[in-house]
Amino acid sequence: MAKEPPEGRGASSSPNGRSAIAQLLAFSGRRRVLTYLGCALSAVSMLVSFVPYVCIWLVARDLIAVAPRWEEATSIAGYGWVALGFSALSIVIYFGALMCTHLSAFRCASNMRKAATEHLMHTSLGYFDSHASGALRRVVDGCAAETEGLLAHKLPDTAGSVAMVVGMLVLFFVFDWRLGLACLAAVVVSLACFAKMMGGRGMDFMSRYMGSLVKMNKTGTEYVRGIPVVKVFQQTVHSFKAFYDAIQEFTELAQDYAVKWCQVPQSLSLTVINGVAAFLAPVVILLAPGEADFARFLTNFAFYAIFSAIVPTAMTRVMFISDALQTAQDSVARVSEVLAAPVIEAPAHPQRLADNAISFDDVTFAYEGGDQAALSNVSFEVPAGATVALVGPSGGGKSTAASLVPRFWDVDAGSVRVGGVDVRAMDPADLMDHVAFVFQANRLFKQSILENVRAARPSASKDEVLAALEAARCADIVEKLPHGIDTVVGADGVYLSGGEVQRLMIARAVLKNAPIVVLDEATAFADPENEARIQQAFRRLATDADGRPRTVLMIAHRLSTVVRADKIVVLDHGRVAEQGTHDELLGAGGLYARMWADYEQAVSWKISSTSGEVA
Numbered sequence: 076m077a078k079e080p081p082e083g084r085g086a087s088s089s090p091n092g093r094s095a096i097a098q099l100l101a102f103s104g105r106r107r108v109l110t111y112l113g114c115a116l117s118a119v120s121m122l123v124s125f126v127p128y129v130c131i132w133l134v135a136r137d138l139i140a141v142a143p144r145w146e147e148a149t150s151i152a153g154y155g156w157v158a159l160g161f162s163a164l165s166i167v168i169y170f171g172a173l174m175c176t177h178l179s180a181f182r183c184a185s186n187m188r189k190a191a192t193e194h195l196m197h198t199s200l201g202y203f204d205s206h207a208s209g210a211l212r213r214v215v216d217g218c219a220a221e222t223e224g225l226l227a228h229k230l231p232d233t234a235g236s237v238a239m240v241v242g243m244l245v246l247f248f249v250f251d252w253r254l255g256l257a258c259l260a261a262v263v264v265s266l267a268c269f270a271k272m273m274g275g276r277g278m279d280f281m282s283r284y285m286g287s288l289v290k291m292n293k294t295g296t297e298y299v300r301g302i303p304v305v306k307v308f309q310q311t312v313h314s315f316k317a318f319y320d321a322i323q324e325f326t327e328l329a330q331d332y333a334v335k336w337c338q339v340p341q342s343l344s345l346t347v348i349n350g351v352a353a354f355l356a357p358v359v360i361l362l363a364p365g366e367a368d369f370a371r372f373l374t375n376f377a378f379y380a381i382f383s384a385i386v387p388t389a390m391t392r393v394m395f396i397s398d399a400l401q402t403a404q405d406s407v408a409r410v411s412e413v414l415a416a417p418v419i420e421a422p423a424h425p426q427r428l429a430d431n432a433i434s435f436d437d438v439t440f441a442y443e444g445g446d447q448a449a450l451s452n453v454s455f456e457v458p459a460g461a462t463v464a465l466v467g468p469s470g471g472g473k474s475t476a477a478s479l480v481p482r483f484w485d486v487d488a489g490s491v492r493v494g495g496v497d498v499r500a501m502d503p504a505d506l507m508d509h510v511a512f513v514f515q516a517n518r519l520f521k522q523s524i525l526e527n528v529r530a531a532r533p534s535a536s537k538d539e540v541l542a543a544l545e546a547a548r549c550a551d552i553v554e555k556l557p558h559g560i561d562t563v564v565g566a567d568g569v570y571l572s573g574g575e576v577q578r579l580m581i582a583r584a585v586l587k588n589a590p591i592v593v594l595d596e597a598t599a600f601a602d603p604e605n606e607a608r609i610q611q612a613f614r615r616l617a618t619d620a621d622g623r624p625r626t627v628l629m630i631a632h633r634l635s636t637v638v639r640a641d642k643i644v645v646l647d648h649g650r651v652a653e654q655g656t657h658d659e660l661l662g663a664g665g666l667y668a669r670m671w672a673d674y675e676q677a678v679s680w681k682i683s684s685t686s687g688e689v690a
């Protein structure tokens with residue numbers, strides 16, 4: 076059978092106006108037909124399971140007809156075999172139904188996961204900044220799993236229950252329509268109570284209840300995330316007012332809903348539907364005197380009194396599908412949200428890089444929802460083989476500028492060029508091949524150091540990885556680990572400091588051997604020894620394997636590292652305040668000169684305070 080493409084994208088494209096089930100079935104692809112087949116088989120199985128009930132009625136009828144000459148009821152054994160045969164047939168058909176619905180449900184879940192993962196592969200990198208990886212994993216995995224129960228079990232069972240209710244109602248009118256009508260009256264009263272509970276104000280209650288539940292879950296997550304702060308500052312749950320209020324609101328709503336609104340109609344509904352026999356009694360008393368065939372009438376009454384109880388069970392099952400539908404609706408909405416994440420558009424005719432220069436041409440960029448631009452009319456050049464440092468006050472736009480090079484986001488106006496080509500006109504894979512990134516938020520996989528570094532170039536040999544580690548001054552890290560380069564990070568208590576992780580990231584970038592490097596110098600969490608090694612590793616990263624200079628765009632948080640840069644670009648409030656070499660900028664006496672003076676003062680204060688003098 077040909078492999079089906081995941082149809083998730085199609086499913087997400089028109090989420091509005093389509094039911095959750097229709098959207099889920101779109102994920103099942105061609106296998107959706109198995110869901111229909113499974114539901115149909117489940118309904119058939121339910122109808123087949125009626126035959127034993129009819130057999131019981133036939134047995135009762137025959138016995139009453141010949142009583143007390145029981146030996147004349149010769150067909151009873153035959154009815155027994157028929158009942159047994161149909162019971163077995165019903166089970167086999169139901170088994171087949173579940174096989175079909177499971178096959179479709181598994182395909183739906185796997186296509187949902189595939190579609191979301193595939194979409195995330197093309198999503199702009201900036202999206203992951205604002206969406207935590209854990210939350211995304213829960214959406215991709217959790218939502219798919221949540222929908223399995225609905226498609227695999229709830230839907231066929233509901234189809235079966237509907238068939239049961241319909242079949243039972245038909246049977247009611249086959250044997251004696253007058254007794255059937257009495258039973259139907261009970262069903263109608265029960266449904267009316269339920270409609271009162273769910274409709275109008277009840278529905279309003281329900282949507283407020285669900286909204287309040289979502290709010291409580293959200294604020295609860297915030298609270299759990301903030302537990303370290305709560306503990307450190309000796310706070311209680313009351314200090315998380317939003318969470319506390321959400322719990323209160325939910326408690327009151329739940330009580331109101333259960334006590335004020337549901338109590339009466341639900342009790343009535345359950346009493347009526349479970350007491351169908353009570354509706355039959357007056358009808359039987361009224362009709363009995365006029366009955367010509369009293370034995371048959373009695374048999375029918377026995378049938379209705381016993382089997383009418385099946386209807387409420389089936390109806391309850393049908394009603395409770397709304398829970399599963401709500402969960403599925405929620406899952407589909409969350410997956411659709413992931414599928415709507417902005418993607419990096421690849422150009423139809425990608426252009427090739429002419430050289431390794433980077434240039435910002437009149438770039439303006441604002442974050443979604445931001446009231447002002449993070450970068451406004453920013454222009455600067457990083458010539459091929461040069462090292463350019465971005466400096467400036469916090470919030471000046473340094474990280475934003477660096478993240479536009481790998482297309483974490485796309486500019487609103489102007490252009491970012493690499494090798495003379497607008498990054499939007501390049502094949503994203505080509506861009507990634509030419510540029511290595513070392514960012515502050517570095518992540519290591521729970522794999523060996525070897526595999527972690529090799530992630531930059533999977534074809535690299537072990538010797539090449541060792542050479543990269545050596546170049547990034549990581550020898551001391553590897554030496555202290557129990558299994559050297561094969562030690563798995565995060566296992567058996569093997570953890571690395573922030574500075575050590577950053578050096579491994581530099582090793583990755585060295586191994587990648589890309590001609591352009593964008594790095595965020597984050598030495599804030601490194602001790603002096605680590606920092607010295609990181610600086611050496613940065614210097615090593617500035618030249619490639621053949622000793623040729625790489626093009627480096629670095630975000631510098633410490634001015635000591637930028638003195639030797641070919642050019643320094645000072646960003647302030649999203650604008651280029653000034654640019655030039657260290658000496659030129661000092662001579663200009665602007666923002667950089669003031670920052671440098673502050674820096675020198677801080678350093679001299681540090682030196683004098685460590686040498687015991689008061690500055």
Ligand SMILES: Nc1ncnc2c1ncn2[C@@H]1O[C@H](COP(=O)(O)OP(=O)(O)OP(=O)(O)O)[C@@H](O)[C@H]1O
Pocket residue numbers: 204205442443445449467468469470471472473474475476
């Ligand atoms: N993901 C984001 N969403 C919205 N606004 C953002 C986001 N990231 C940064 N900003 C805003 O953009 C502006 C520039 O921030 P940016 O992080 O680029 O500055 P920076 O110079 O790198 O600061 P720092 O030196 O503190 O890292 C700031 O006003 C910041 O609040």
